[in-house]
Amino acid sequence: KAGVTQTPRYLIKTRGQQVTLSCSPISGHRSVSWYQQTPGQGLQFLFEYFSETQRNKGNFPGRFSGRQFSNSRSEMNVSTLELGDSALYLCASTLGGGLETQYFGPGTRLLVL
Amino acid sequence: EDKVVQSPLSLVVHEGDTVTLNCSYEVTNFRSLLWYKQEKKAPTFLFMLTSSGIEKKSGRLSSILDKKELFSILNITATQTGDSAVYLCALYNNNDMRFGAGTRLTVKP
Numbered sequence: 035k036a037g038v039t040q041t042p043r044y045l046i047k048t049r050g051q052q053v054t055l056s057c058s059p060i061s062g063h064r065s066v067s068w069y070q071q072t073p074g075q076g077l078q079f080l081f082e083y084f085s086e087t088q089r090n091k092g093n094f095p096g097r098f099s100g101r102q103f104s105n106s107r108s109e110m111n112v113s114t115l116e117l118g119d120s121a122l123y124l125c126a127s128t129l130g131g132g133l134e135t136q137y138f139g140p141g142t143r144l145l146v147l
Numbered sequence: 148e149d150k151v152v153q154s155p156l157s158l159v160v161h162e163g164d165t166v167t168l169n170c171s172y173e174v175t176n177f178r179s180l181l182w183y184k185q186e187k188k189a190p191t192f193l194f195m196l197t198s199s200g201i202e203k204k205s206g207r208l209s210s211i212l213d214k215k216e217l218f219s220i221l222n223i224t225a226t227q228t229g230d231s232a233v234y235l236c237a238l239y240n241n242n243d244m245r246f247g248a249g250t251r252l253t254v255k256p
Contacts, residue, residue, distance in 0.1 A: 138189035
């Protein structure tokens with residue numbers, strides 16, 4: 035079974051721009067979660083989508099948004115990029131019962147200049 | 148605010164040594180405590196702990212949770228260079244997953 039895939043793997047943007055990241059879960063998984071990892075703040079939960087609905091949300095500003103499609107693929111969007119948004123963005127998928135059994139993707143490394 | 152504190156932040160040992168990584172928390176209510184290993188990018192799951200005092204083992208790795216004293220430990224015996232990684236502890240409460248800063252373990256040959 036193929037693992038969680040994320041595209042693109044690396045991205046460079048400038049302040050003020052917006053960015054969309056994509057995550058394809060493991061086949062059959064219906065829940066996708068997104069995380070931000072930075073050296074200063076560590077790994078932080080952004081949000082979780084299940085069956086096309088946002089089920090949980092972390093403590094991030096509204097510039098961070100996401101969505102999930104009927105095939106469980108998910109996208110995360112960050113608008114009006116700031117330098118502090120430079121991070122590794124990880125997504126993880128699970129069947130849907132809970133996040134304990136989640137599998138992480140390789141991440142997208144975003145650099146904001 | 149709920150806190151997850153890992154110690155030490157970094158650790159350098161030699162192959163064959165035994166290490167103990169700590170995760171203490173100030174979380175009022177949680178469903179499970181999880182340990183992950185992160186080598187390059189994607190964290191990989193190690194253990195899920197829900198009950199106090201029950202040790203989980205996988206090869207040279209073991210972990211236990213103490214809900215009374217609010218901490219968990221991850222033990223690695225007979226360390227190998229392949230154990231070099233960042234070890235993350237996280238608490239999951241159905242709505243949120245809160246991670247510690249991680250312990251960077253370096254195992255020298």
